Amino acid sequence: MQHATPMLRQYHEIKRQHPGTLLFFRLGDFYELFFDDAIIGSKEMEITLTARNREKGQPVPMCGVPYHAASSYIARLVRKGYRVAICEQTEDPKKSQTKLVRREVVRIITPGTAIDSQLLESRDNHYLAAVCGGGLGMGVAFLDLSTGEFVATEFTGDAAWESVLEQLDCFSPREILFPKSLEPLFKPQKKSEESTAENGNANRQPAAFHLTNCEPSLNPLDDWLFAFEYARGLLLTHFDVASLDGFGLGGKEIAISVAGAIIHYVRETQKAEANHISGISYFEPNDYLMLDAPTIRNLELIDALDGARNNTLLGVLDETVTGMGSRLLKQWLLRPSMRLGELNARLDAVAELKNALILRDRLQAELKRVADLDRLMGRVSLGRATPRDLVALKTSADTIPNVKEMLSDANSSLLEILNESLDELADLRQLIGAGLVDEPPATVNESGYIRSGYNPELDELRAISSSGKGFIAAIETRERSRTGIATLKVKFNNVFGYFIEISKASLKNIPADYERKQTLVNAERFTTPELKEYEQKVLGAEERITEIEQQLFTEIRQSIAQQTRRVQATAQALATLDVLLALAEVAARRNYCRPHLTEDDEFYIRTGRHPVIEAMGERFIPNDTYLNNSTDRLLIITGPNMGGKSTWLRQCALIAVMAQIGSFVPADEARLCILDRIFTRVGASDNLARGRSTFMVEMTETANILNTATPRSLVLLDEVGRGTATFDGLSLAWAIAEYLHDNSQHTAKTLFATHYHEMTDLAKLLPGVRNYQMAVKESGGSIVFLRKVVEGTASKSYGIEVARLAGLPRAVVERAREILTNLEANELDVMGRPKLARHLPSRKKAPQPTLFEAANEVVIDEIRNLDLQELTGEQAVQVLQKLKERVM
Numbered sequence: 001m002q003h004a005t006p007m008l009r010q011y012h013e014i015k016r017q018h019p020g021t022l023l024f025f026r027l028g029d030f031y032e033l034f035f036d037d038a039i040i041g042s043k044e045m046e047i048t049l050t051a052r053n054r055e056k057g058q059p060v061p062m063c064g065v066p067y068h069a070a071s072s073y074i075a076r077l078v079r080k081g082y083r084v085a086i087c088e089q090t091e092d093p094k095k096s097q098t099k100l101v102r103r104e105v106v107r108i109i110t111p112g113t114a115i116d117s118q119l120l121e122s123r124d125n126h127y128l129a130a131v132c133g134g135g136l137g138m139g140v141a142f143l144d145l146s147t148g149e150f151v152a153t154e155f156t157g158d159a160a161w162e163s164v165l166e167q168l169d170c171f172s173p174r175e176i177l178f179p180k181s182l183e184p185l186f187k188p189q190k191k192s193e194e195s196t197a198e199n200g201n202a203n204r205q206p207a208a209f210h211l212t213n214c215e216p217s218l219n220p221l222d223d224w225l226f227a228f229e230y231a232r233g234l235l236l237t238h239f240d241v242a243s244l245d246g247f248g249l250g251g252k253e254i255a256i257s258v259a260g261a262i263i264h265y266v267r268e269t270q271k272a273e274a275n276h277i278s279g280i281s282y283f284e285p286n287d288y289l290m291l292d293a294p295t296i297r298n299l300e301l302i303d304a305l306d307g308a309r310n311n312t313l314l315g316v317l318d319e320t321v322t323g324m325g326s327r328l329l330k331q332w333l334l335r336p337s338m339r340l341g342e343l344n345a346r347l348d349a350v351a352e353l354k355n356a357l358i359l360r361d362r363l364q365a366e367l368k369r370v371a372d373l374d375r376l377m378g379r380v381s382l383g384r385a386t387p388r389d390l391v392a393l394k395t396s397a398d399t400i401p402n403v404k405e406m407l408s409d410a411n412s413s414l415l416e417i418l419n420e421s422l423d424e425l426a427d428l429r430q431l432i433g434a435g436l437v438d439e440p441p442a443t444v445n446e447s448g449y450i451r452s453g454y455n456p457e458l459d460e461l462r463a464i465s466s467s468g469k470g471f472i473a474a475i476e477t478r479e480r481s482r483t484g485i486a487t488l489k490v491k492f493n494n495v496f497g498y499f500i501e502i503s504k505a506s507l508k509n510i511p512a513d514y515e516r517k518q519t520l521v522n523a524e525r526f527t528t529p530e531l532k533e534y535e536q537k538v539l540g541a542e543e544r545i546t547e548i549e550q551q552l553f554t555e556i557r558q559s560i561a562q563q564t565r566r567v568q569a570t571a572q573a574l575a576t577l578d579v580l581l582a583l584a585e586v587a588a589r590r591n592y593c594r595p596h597l598t599e600d601d602e603f604y605i606r607t608g609r610h611p612v613i614e615a616m617g618e619r620f621i622p623n624d625t626y627l628n629n630s631t632d633r634l635l636i637i638t639g640p641n642m643g644g645k646s647t648w649l650r651q652c653a654l655i656a657v658m659a660q661i662g663s664f665v666p667a668d669e670a671r672l673c674i675l676d677r678i679f680t681r682v683g684a685s686d687n688l689a690r691g692r693s694t695f696m697v698e699m700t701e702t703a704n705i706l707n708t709a710t711p712r713s714l715v716l717l718d719e720v721g722r723g724t725a726t727f728d729g730l731s732l733a734w735a736i737a738e739y740l741h742d743n744s745q746h747t748a749k750t751l752f753a754t755h756y757h758e759m760t761d762l763a764k765l766l767p768g769v770r771n772y773q774m775a776v777k778e779s780g781g782s783i784v785f786l787r788k789v790v791e792g793t794a795s796k797s798y799g800i801e802v803a804r805l806a807g808l809p810r811a812v813v814e815r816a817r818e819i820l821t822n823l824e825a826n827e828l829d830v831m832g833r834p835k836l837a838r839h840l841p842s843r844k845k846a847p848q849p850t851l852f853e854a855a856n857e858v859v860i861d862e863i864r865n866l867d868l869q870e871l872t873g874e875q876a877v878q879v880l881q882k883l884k885e886r887v888m
Contacts, residue, residue, distance in 0.1 A: 005053075006100045008034070008060065014087055018105055021085040022077060024070065026103065031086075032064040044080060045073045074109060075118035081217045083110045108269040111217040112175025115146045115378055122323035122372060124330070125149070128265070129173035129216070130258040131164055132182065132226040138164045139254030141280075142171045143262050147327075147374035148276040148381075148568060150262075152255040153283050161185065165211070167285065169293040170334055172214035177265055179223040185209060186218050212293035221261065228253050231260020238263050239279065248282030255282060276381035276564045289336035289660050290677040294701050298680040298716075299653055300612065301333050313654055316615045317663065319585040321364055323372040324571055325578025329661075332579065336660035338674050343597055346580065346662025348412040351594055353584035354664070359406060360581055360588075366403050367578050370396040373571035380561050387440035387449040387553060390560065393567070394432040397425040400570065403577070414580070421573035423566050435556045450549045458548045461541040471534065472498070483509050490531070498535040499525040583663045590614065592664035595655075596671045601711070603627040603656075603673055603749055609666035610651040611658065622667070623789040625652050627749040629711050632770050634741050636760055637753040638794035639774030644787035645753040646682060648774075649716040652751060653678050656714060676712040679705040679748075681720055699732075706739055706746060713748035715740065719755060730756045741766050760793040 004012065007027075011034055015023050022041055024031040033041040034052070042049035042063040051059035065073045074084050086109065091102045109116075112128030120126055127142045138160040141152035155163040168176070178186060186209045224230065235244055235256060249256050259280055266274050296302065304311045314333055320326045337343055353360050371392040379385040380393075400422050407419040440449035452459055476490040485506045492498050496517060502510065503523050510526070518525040560567075586592065590611075607622035614620045621644070626632055637645050655665045659672050681701050702720060709715055720733050733756055740750050741762075752759070763769045773794040775786040 010100060010103060014085075014103065014105060018085045018108065021083045021108060023085045023087055023105075024074070025087045026067065026089050027064070029067055030064040031067055031070050032062055034060055034062050036061075038063045040082075041077070044077055044082070047073075071116055071118050075114075075116065078109055078111055078114060078119055081111055083108060085109075106271055108271075110175055110219070110269055112173060112177075112219075113145050113266065113269050114174070115375070115382065115384065120146055120375070123318075123326035125171075125327050127171050127173040128175050128177070128262060129168060129171065130177040130226075130262045130265075131168075132179050132258050132261065133160065133164075133254050137254050139252075139258040140164045140167050141255065141258040141262050142167075142173060143266070143277065145266060145270075145274070145277075146378045148274075148278060148378055148564075149374075150259070150277050150280040151283050152249070152252075152259045152280060153285060154252055154254040163285070165209070166290070166292055168216075169211050169213050170291070170296075172211070173216050174214070175217040175219055177219050177221055177261055179226045180220040181223050183220050186220075212297060221265070225261045225264050226257045228257050231257045231264075234260045234263050235280070238273075238277070247280050249280070252282060270382055272382045274381060275561060276378050276568070278565050278568060286676070287338060289338055289657070289675055291334065291336075291657070292677075292679070292704070295653075295678055295680045296334065298682040299650055299657070299678075301654075301657065302330065311612055311616060313612060313657065316611050317582060317586055317658075319582035320578045321368045321581075322370050322575065322578050324370075324374050324575035325367075325582065328575045329579045329582065332661040333657065336657055337662070338660065338676060340597055340599060340674060343660060343662050345412070345414040346583075347594055347597075347664075349414040349580045350583045350587060350662060350664060352410065352412045352415065353581055354587045357588070360584055363403065363406055363577065364581055364585075366399045366406075367574065367581070369399050370574055373567055373574070377561075377564050377567050377571070380557055381564055383554075383557070385557055386443055387436055388442060390432050390556065391436055391438065391440055393560070394429050394436075397429045397570075400424045403574075407577075415577075418573045418577050421569055423570045425563075425566065425570065428560055428563060428567070431556060431559060435552065444550055444553055447546055447549055450552050455548065455552055458545065458552070461545050461548070464541045465538060465545060475531065475534075483511060485509050496525065497539065498531050499527055500531065501525050580662075583661075587664035590666060592666050593668060593670060595659040595665050595667075597659060598671065598673055601629040601673050601749075602671060603652075603714070604669075604671040605652065605655055605665075605667050606669040607667055608651055608655055608670070610647055611654055611666045613647065614666060621787040623648055623651070623787075625789075627714075627751075629747060629749065629768075631768060633747060633768040634737060634750045634752060634762075634766070635770050635772050636737070636762060637751060637772045637774070637789070638755070638757060638760060640776060640794070643774035643776060644789075645774055646718050647787070648789055649680075649682070649718055649751050649753055653680065653714060653716055674712070675714050676710055677708065678714045678716070679709060680716045680718075681705060682716060682718040702736060705748075706736065706743075709740070709746045709748035711744075711747050715748045715750040717750065717752045717754075719753060722755070730758060733759060734762070737762055737769075738766070741768055757793065 011023070011025055014025070015037075022033060022037045024033065026032075032038075038049060038061040041047070045063075045065065047063050047065065049061060049063050052062045053060050074086075077084055085105045086107045087103050088106045089101045090104045090106075093101050109119075110128075112126075114120060114126060125144045126146050127144050129143075130141045131138065133139050133154070137154055137156035139152065139154035141150070143150045153167065176186070232244065235249075236242070239247075244250065244256060249259075263274075263277070266277070291299075291301070297305070300312045302312055302314050303309060309315050314330060317333075318326055318329055320329055353363075373393065373396055376385065376389050376393055379389055401424050404419055404422050404424065407415055407422075410416055410419060435451060435454050436449055437451050441447075450458060452462070472490050472492075476488065479490070479500065480486060480488045483506075485502055487503050487506060489501050490498065491501055499517050500514065501523050502525075507524060510524075513528055514526040515528070516524060517527050603625065604627075605625040608625060609620050609622050625648075627635065637648070639645055655667060655670060656672060656675055656678060658665045659670065660675065681698065698720065702717075705715055705717075717736070720729075720736060722729055733752075733754060737750075737752055737759065740746065740748060740752075760771045763771045771791065771793045772789050773792050775788040775790050776794070777786055
């Protein structure tokens with residue numbers, strides 16, 4: 001530092017104020033990085049690493065990018081989790097009183113605070129999250145800075161941390177803020193498969209931090225930023241209110257603490273007030289149908305298992321034409337509603353739009369002209385909107401009168417409300433139309449975006465500037481005539497300004513009032529008092545034009561920022577209309593029916609179809625489904641692989657999700673109860689990085705279902721228990737099914753697909769169990785999958801036939817049939833040899849009771865305990881009759 005230049009000392013001071021960031025230091029037309037930042041930046045941005053002061057023997061590593069191309073490089077760094085501080089020159093070098101230009105950090109870009117288009121997907125939200133809490137509970141808040149959407153909630157009890165993890169997985173934030181005291185919670189914990197709690201919650205350990213749907217940047221902050229009083233004061237000031245009760249935050253101290261920390265962080269990073277964050281909503285997770293991360297993944301709601309978006313429920317339903325609408329539809333899918341009145345209002349609107357083809361087409365045509373108003377207003381509020389952004393706002397607002405006129409005859413209550421919520425924004429349209437040209441340049445650094453006639457001074461200066469060519473031509477003609485030099489030219493460049501250029505052969509004719517300005521090899525350059533005066537006037541006008549345009553634009557932008565809430569309300573109404581139009585479009589195109597939603601416990605689908613498979617163009621066999629909480633609360637489904645069991649399970653869940661976002665569904669009839677949660681235990685994969693096997697993952701997810709499901713839940717279990725030995729798996733599957741059937745607190749409507757044919761015996765023992773099978777047709781030694789759900793039990797698994805269809809060599813298939821025959825005979829081993837008594841006792845000599853034969857021992861015990869002396873003959877007959885009915 002002792003030999004550092006003034007500029008490097010300035011750099012070090014600014015860098016010290018912003019630790020943990022990569023400092024983009026503005027030097028002229030470049031952003032430069034120095035020292036360790038340069039080493040990291042050159043590697044991550046794949047640019048050349050150079051050095052400064054090399055000639056002094058003290059090389060300083062450096063790298064840089066042009067300021068006009070910096071956005072793409074910054075985006076690359078932020079996507080990799082880096083925080084980038086933008087340090088600009090905050091004074092004009094020409095006006096600086098010292099050689100060192102003043103510089104300040106004007107913005108810090110982090111993974112959770114991005115608002116630039118290079119870092120945003122138009123159809124996805126970009127959330128920043130904050131978490132805090134302790135023994136009394138946990139809170140979590142989410143902010144999409146690009147749109148201003150801001151929500152918070154809190155949890156109490158032993159499962160508070162697990163509930164926070166569920167919300168984090170649902171919202172998939174890009175960055176998470178938390179107090180440093182909670183850092184241990186955010187470090188993945190190694191847990192052995194044997195470390196389970198045996199005595200209630202006495203030995204319960206917090207769940208390891210792991211999110212399925214995202215890998216956010218983790219950012220610990222000082223604990224005092226989460227202090228309740230500080231957070232409360234910050235929120236009151238930001239929203240300019242006397243109480244937070246109006247936002248639903250009354251008495252919610254933990255939620256207030258996390259929300260305040262987010263506002264603090266935004267102010268620190270954006271160096272602005274962010275007034276487009278105009279409100280916050282407290283949400284109760286119980287208001288929404290809860291979908292945990294495995295369910296979102298298994299149902300392929302947002303992303304297919306192969307990572308694609310098209311072959312998902314979102315891909316099928318997303319016929320929206322605006323980014324706002326697409327994001328809202330995704331929110332509805334991840335957090336379906338449980339409010340019956342709200343859902344019926346949506347369904348009424350979809351029904352009306354479905355039956356009005358011409359209206360639907362006209363409305364969608366208008367919405368295609370609407371820009372992303374939510375994100376546009378975010379840029380306006382943060383002072384980063386460009387002239388083109390404001391023109392896009394006007395173009396979007398110009399559609400609103402047409403939309404309102406089209407909705408004027410709407411009958412459904414929701415469409416009427418949306419129509420009333422649409423503000424025509426006439427004053428903003430007039431302001432932008434009067435102030436900005438129709439096709440402005442991309443940035444405020446270019447001139448020409450303020451419309452002529454808006455400002456008299458600007459018009460006058462433009463006239464001076466534009467008259468330059470004629471004035472210069474007149475001077476050139478007059479001087480040629482006066483000097484007799486035909487080759488005389490009047491020119492301009494950025495270094496010397498205006499000058500007269502004369503070839504050396506004509507120097508003898510130079511007038512006395514010419515002043516020498518520059519000597520070239522073949523010419524001389526001169527100036528005159530008249531040319532000096534004109535140069536000062538013109539150049540002064542051009543500088544002043546730039547200043548006035550930027551000042552006028554800033555005033556227009558600030559005026560629009562003051563109307564942020566009006567624009568946001570209109571944007572929300574347009575987004576909702578866009579989603580309703582999309583749902584109506586899909587319903588009409590795919591012949592969906594309106595579901596009838598109820599508060600009772602019946603779940604009935606007639607000829608239901610899988611929405612994604614059907615949309616892919618594959619021939620689909622529809623199936624019925626009936627569930628309730630009494631006679632049909634647990635359906636055991638058997639049948640071969642590839643027979644359609646998993647498809648039917650997913651289909652039922654997808655139809656339920658569609659109904660609870662207000663969508664029509666792929667069926668001829670659907671009468672559905674409101675669900676509070678959908679659970680899926682469908683397949684599992686090894687997670688070696690976390691030290692958890694397939695079976696451990698399976699049992700962990702199943703435990704979550706058994707501990708959390710309610711009578712209003714829908715549970716899908718597919719091949720539970722297959723990850724371990726056959727008898728272990730069968731025993732677990734049987735016990736799990738019994739628990740879901742018998743436990744009044746966790747008795748959920750359950751679809752249980754299995755290859756354990758012994759499970760079908762549950763229908764004989766439990767009153768709420770029903771057996772269903774996937775129909776198969778056998779013909780000529782082969783099978784045909786009918787993919788039809790029918791009552792009854794599959795006679796066998798057809799595993800060998802499925803293997804044959806998959807293309808296994810014929811020799812393998814034939815040998816498998818031979819082994820199966822031997823095993824079924826129970827007299828030969830796998831090699832076809834007689835079984836040896838010492839290895840497997842004969843059934844006749846030493847019968848080995850099965851799991852279900854052992855169940856009869858309960859009856860035997862009851863017989864042993866009978867007091868025969870006290871029984872009358874009639875009573876003895878009744879007891880024997882009951883015992884006979886219970887014997888398997």
